[in-house]
Amino acid sequence: MHTVWILTLSMLRRKKLQNLLTALLLLLSALLLGTALTVLLNTENLFEDAHRKTNGSQQILTLDQGLHDPAFVYRWWEEQSGVQVSKLLPYKSLSGLTYNNESLPNLYLYMMNTPELPFGVDELLFAGETSPERIPTPGTVWIPTSLAASSGIGEGDTIGFQAPGGYFELRVSAVVVDVPYGSPFSTSARIWMNDGDYRKHLAAVEGGDRYMMGLRFDDYAKQAEYWTRFEQALNSPYLETRTDFTEISAFYLILNRIIGFVMIFLGTVMAAIALATIGFTVADALLTNYRTIGVLRSMGLTITGITAPYVLQYGLLGIPAIGIGLLLSRFPAAAILENTLSVLRTGDVPLMLHGTGWLILTGILLVLFVLLCAALYASRARHILPAQAIRYGMAEADSGRSTQGNHKGGIGLGHFPVDLVIAARSSTGSRRASLFTGLIALVSSSVLVFGVLLLSSILATGQNAGQWGYDATDISVTIINEPLLARSDFAERLDNDPRIAEYGWYTGASGLLKSDEPSAAGTSMNVYLGLLDGSYDSLGYEVLTGRNPRTSDEVALGLNAAQFAGRTIGDLVDLYIRGEKRTFTITGIYQSVANMSNSARLVMNMPSDSGVQTNLTERTAFVSLQDSADAEEVAKEWNTAYPGALSAASQASLIDAVFGEAVRSLLLPLGMMGILFLTVTCLIVYSVCRIQVRKNSRTYGIYKSIGLSSLRIRRSVTLGIIFVSAAGATVGAIGGIYLLPLLLNRVLSNYGLQELPLAVSLPGTVAAVLFSTAASAAGCWLSSRIVAKTSPRILTVE
Template sequence: MLAAANIRKNKSQAGSLLLFVLIAVLFLNIGLVLLLNFDKFFDTRAEQRHTPHLTILQKAEYTNEDQLDWLKRYPGVKETEKLAVLADYGEYFMHGSKNVASIIFQNTNGSSSMNPFMLVGESLPLEDNSIYVPYMMKAAGDYRLGDDYRLNFDGQELHFTIAGFTEEITFGALMSDLYRFYVSDRAFAALSAQFPDSQSYLQTVRMEESRLGTQAQLDYEKAFYHTEEMKNISSPFVFALSYNAAKEARSTVSITAMLITAFAIIMLFVSLIVIHFGIVNNIDESMTNIGALKAIGYKNSQIMLSIVLQFSSIALAGGLIGIAVSQLMLPILATIMESQSALIWKPGLDAALAFKSLLFIILLVLAVSLWAVKRIFKLHPLIALRGGLHTHSFKRNMLLLEQTRGPLPFILAMKQLVQSKKQAVMVIVIIAAMSFASVAGMSVYYNIGVKPDVFLSMIAGENADAALVLKDRSRTDNVVRNLQQRPEVRKAFGYQHISLVSENIDVSGFITKDFEQREVNMLFEGRYPKHDNEVAVGYTFAVSAGKEIGDAVMVNAGGQEKEFIITGFIQSMSSGGLNMMMTYDGILTIKPDFTFDQICVYLASGTDATALIQSVKAAEGNIFSYAVNTKELIRTQFSQIGDIFAVVAAGMLAVTLLVVLLILYMVIKTMILRKKRELGLQKALGFTTFQLMNQTAFHYTPIILIGTLLGSLGGYFSLNPILSLFMRGAGIVKTNLPAPTAWTIITCIALTCLAYLVSMLISWRIRKISPYSLISE
């Protein structure tokens, strides 16, 4: 009864606390569902679709029956399959922009038993000029049934009519570089005749456990591509994709989930501080009532229990509503995520997870409540009846009015600030925490959705203005020379990715003649390799192999092995940090016939990359598998991911504004109630309502400013250290993402101005109270 009476007495406080808990539970449940349940959904869906644990795509000329026999005999393999497909480098289009990928054509009658084609939504029968495209083209590209669909395949432009969309587990995510398209048997036969050099085989494997696919991939490459027989073949068209790699292509979901969960933890921390403040304030306001209850025989435990029940019931109600609201928002977020994952996921209610989240929060609230009410034990009834006054206060009188110069309302506000240090610290901590979360969230969005160049360099490495891939490697040097002679080209050089094996670890090798030409600094310790016996290695590889700078490593390519010296450590999310940099002269010592087929092109300021590509194609002829405007490619691919983080960042900022409003409402209302007599005296002495409002606003505005500055500076300067800590497992040791300075400054100014305006509005209630009523009450 006491708990219910207290809630009825302080409805506004109860409503504010309920909102705090509601928001914390809302974000926590959404974050945990995304973090824990999407992977479960992916695994369940993969099993339903009979998804392979290892997929190997290679040209027909490099494929033989021995490879399939080897896969069948490999330990842990339960099922294998081999399908004839067409595969080559190509380009697809989304929102009018060109994107680079490896394109696979497969006929529907040749559909595999592993991950067979499955249509999503409405579809039409396949005809000679129609095609089934991955669902990602609809979710991220806004294509519709019956639309014209353009593909560039092996340098030639093809047009189809979209007849349906397919669900793809292994291929088809936004961050994937492999896309599979289905055509009719007649169309497949025509394409096979048109592109004889693109004849390929898709070999798929299911194992006893999905995690075994990664090791099987390494062993397969060692058995068939790092051999003496393959030493005279420069980087054949081959892709080996494990089950884990297909899952990692949907990593944006996990990153978003971690961001939301981290924000939820901050909100939970804020909620607990507010609850502690609410309990302390409740005890102070009800001091006389507590003394009366003690005097008539109520036990300490009964009074404490009533307060604990009051706040626990508010937390329970807020938690239940938060879970309900999160269930309404999850389908919306899942739909937004489809543009990246290319999977239709409809998250339902996870009762067990919701119960655990709610129980965790209730236990925390109980602990904080018990900690806050323990002062009731020491409260004597007589002291409580006197309003908690033990004796007279002999504290130093700060900011004497007759000696301190300045506007009187401002001086009085500063005196109040000095007298309420604990409350000021609480507000500063809360505002700092919320500002930190907002600035961090905006910084992540800025680096992914607005200026993703630096973030992309961590993922993919070199990020040139244009990238060219040639069909005939023998023409690469001539094309590079021609490019270097163009006035609009700053520099052009060969830059190749190649698969290597070192210390029994499959690594992705970056090869170029001079690493000083690169404009993306992947090095975080040591130096780049210069000589033919030197390499720089990724952080994850160095940890796995137990190597330091100056140590020797054995590197295998094409069946030949040689010892190299480590000169530096590099960082890249590509291949999870299992990377290696080697000079052109170095790769020739173990793969003598190696030549480049990929060219990085950097342009002079103001040069249109698309126009340059068209000019180069016209001059060189049909010699390119693909040629792409890299900046345009980034903008297209990352616009979808940027939209996801924009929603998250906007949500964080909106919640921060709401928290500022609620905190100011609670503390200002409490202050007005506590200082009724003082305000009445000031009005009687001639202070106007506007002066008293300004006095209140000046009291809290500096506090908000300090909290905003501390939190914003913390978010600004700690972004990279925190990201480095979380991304170390992915191969990134030192991030260098630029924080948006202008956005941070605007956030500080906006929150401070908002605090002043809101303080003035909340203090407006003073105008309705006369000096007589303030004094008499």
């Protein structure tokens, strides 16, 4: 055992830099894996903690169509044992608000007539330092953290609203965590008003009060039984809007699940690279110390005694490195969680991270893999025969091939410039080292390209809006005050404006989709109905398969809605629309990130007996221009011409309001992963090239002795690495574009996206390949400094 320890300590002392690089690589691998695990484990914990603190609802019933008596619905649920019910919350709807003299149009506002706290279910958590009253005081409102964070609104700020009765302003007295309607990227928000302000400012809103209420089950698994009894009491299906827990939680979890999935996958790849690097280093050490191992074996040292130092060496390196990496992972994980789930934070309460046990288990597994990898490669020493090792310094067969090779003719490199010859020999002299370098560049490039692809795809949502489930028009116009501006009058203006290429009137409603196959959600699903007076195709709506509906008896279903109903193109499907059952033929299936594809598309020109046309007001117009560059100017013109009557915004601004936040949230984790992989690439190539430079030191000494400068030699060696890494990075770019998104699609499929709409950025892809190649070149250049620092005589002697 004493001999084993001496050999182990000798390896640690003699190769300090190489050991340091290996430890750093293991640390970075543990850092990435630990960050990913912490983000994944705590995303759900943070949401569940907030949901528990607020006694959050598991279902929200919105009674906005007048199809059921709100008092009856509330009374029935309140009488059920095992179900907690919030107060019945009256509200009216408005679109958009004004802050700092700027309109924020991409908002659907529920203007709540706030009852006294507590609500019973879906309590509000106050995010500020103040302790507000039990209800908003006159002239003030409470707003959700999602609206405050995305718009920069804080306590004490004044915000304005345009209602049919006129424009009014209220001061923000509190910012609250409102779990059901406060998720990131939300385009809806509950504004909590004082009863007097509610009645004064919203009296002219058409349709009277609407209501919502939250339900929380003691045993959520039994909710289907409650709903069966409830619909029996109604003597009909529940025909208004029901939002289930999966929809409430979806957009709190989606971004961090994407981040966590990507980081877990890439962390695993980085750990595999670290293990491969250890294997490469051990295998190279066996070849370098071939004669020494032969001597030790001839002196009676067993294979276990030769293998053990390598295992102990990497165990002593791995345990502290992996431990430090996992400890440090708490900091980037906390930063990512703060960035993506700030809407759930209250005050200055420190972020408590869970999952220590999983991190410890991950660390143990990583250490075991390191030890196993070192033992596996070190066990190759059993094939070393002492006599051959002492005589040849390698296996006899290898010695024979080497000697035979020395008598072979050249391979025709003498006709090329010296720099290229040296570059070629440095890259082909060790095929294993070149292959490993190319593989590292491949992985690094694929990671960088995938990050660029993900960001560019989200940034290009405006150009690919139809593939995300949105329209692809230039301007969205919402008439917010019908008495001031009739739809027909504005339609006449659109017809007479030569700048307009196409437009259509759109509205949304809630419907009930029936399925013949009972599922966990029962036999019915609430779906969002898009109703268009115009052509879906002309306005840029796309489908995955089939086509958009064109007649009143056709429907296109969202992906998840179609899967729930068990229907495909050509099948018939039943929909309840405003209480009436209608049968439609499915013409297409589409994906939509909005509503998680729990939606359907219908045309507006339905028979009057359906009740749709006479009971819904189409107040939103999607407008395509002859020249898209005029969108901002035309929207501004209409807002100026009809102040208080409509709200017009370019699609670019609406898309940015939703997806800009996603881009900002992704920059930190994707940037961190890019930097980590570039760092790892540089470190690994440095380590590999340093080994090769030491092996070829005599050759470089001869080059210097015949007049080649150190700079020229280093430049030539680096050029060889550039060739190898550029080839690997190019292949990696293809993998980053075509292979990694396939894995991400598995995560997104639960959120209504079957295929992530990709937008390849050629400049970004080229930059990623160049950065990966540059990291490899930097590692090689740094490792070759020994050539410049050492004299030709010493190099030749070595």
